[in-house]
Amino acid sequence: METFPAMPYDEWVDTKDTFHRFAQIVGKVRLAASVRRNHWWNVPFHLTGRGLTTRPMDGFCIDFDLVRHRLVVDRLDGRSADMPLIGQSVASFYAGLFDILDDLGIHAEIHAVPFDLADSTPFAEDTKHAAYDPALITRYWVILSQVAQVLERYAADFCGKTSPVHHFWHTFDLAVTRFTGRKVEPPAEADPVTREAYSWEVISSGFWFGDEERPWPAFYSYTAPEPPDLTEHKLWPDWAAWIPSGGSHLAVLRYDDVRQADDPVDTALGFLNSAYRAGARTTGCDASGLASPDGVTDPHLRHSH
Template identity: 45%
Template sequence: MSTTGRVTGVDVWPELPYGEWNDTLETLHMVTQIVGKVRLSLTPLEPQWANVPLYLTARGLTTTPMASGPVTFQVDIDLIDHQVLITTNEGEIRRVPLTARPVAAFYADFMSSLRGLGIATRFVPSPSEVSDPIPFAEDTVHSAYDPDWANRFFRVLSQADLVLKDHRSRFRGRTSPVHFFWGTFDLANSRFSGRPVDPPPNAGIIQRLGADAEQICAGFWPGSR
């Protein structure tokens, strides 16, 4: 499905009632987790997990370029034509459709496409920062995908991205880019004071590495159960 034509002022911020699209949201969340874990596994660790997020494009979300051996590639989640694209610096491209099918089926096709391009990656093959995680290869629970709702989410996310970039531009200190955290499924920008902090002694690895500097965050999150 392609979403074509100019959007009107009403369409710029379309309604996104959680209860009407949460099934699609949960499937799309798993897709972003799979793509994001590839980025996590193949990029150098940065403070506050800055190497982990995805970034907005004019069509969806992207990993930005990364490398696996001699191959430089990126993964794009296209929420207009509803597909995940893997493109390489050698001119090759693979397309994995986003349709109403189990996450397990998407995961199998996506990993097969990576292997077909000579891309090797290793990561924990189950979602992070969610309750009751199901390994991707076994996830037949999340299978809903409505292209219209996915595109509505993208349009809202695109506008939130612009608002947060304007917000970010006014701060002269250290600040993160506006980026999309696939673990928590939110768009965020952080401002840092320059002072370190000690995470709680019982903090997990995500908080230990992400909350070791004094910061304040602003962002957009579509909700959860």
């Protein structure tokens, strides 16, 4: 199996747009039913051996089985129900999920409109988005799984406060965030999502599948709040770049460039580490003190190496 299979944005944008809304519906149930965690760590999905999971919530769990292409709802009392993902519009998916929840005695109230998407048609009315190509969705999950292993390897070298490797359903990216240990005061005018996400200084890294503005998948990194002179630090490899994004900058390495490298995994890791070093130097983060090479903090093991 190819480590990083091709995923041209134009080839799967219709399926992506539909599944993104499926994910937001389930994600909003997760948001409503889970215990709140710092920086919204309760909200994202985690990967499984077959797809994505909300993880257990208040007596139930929802999984996307992207091998069988089914949505599965399990109760902790052993009851279970599922429905197909293939052949659904957003409206029918929304209705089918809430029928299952009702049948299982699960009550969840959500704000049933897309979050931060250009087309904000309420889920119950959205019959336009109805594309679901199972081959493309399986490839999406394979890429998520492979990229997650790269991010886990990257995360291993840092022993400070760090997020899990998790899949944000609202922005449709896979991310891991390192915290420098410095608290910040987000702008009062910032929305509540942003204020909680960025109440500490972060160097965040991940992968996203592209959008209309940038129709190509890519690895990325950013430092927030962005320190002065961040973009003056060189990225690796040479074809990585700092690009403007919402008043700050993203370090970006396109996925297709990684795929063509002699060693794609080492190339992705090298890029992520170069972007982290830029953020660490410009924030004054104690990169040496927060290092755990190969995931090891035991001084006896470290000295033996």
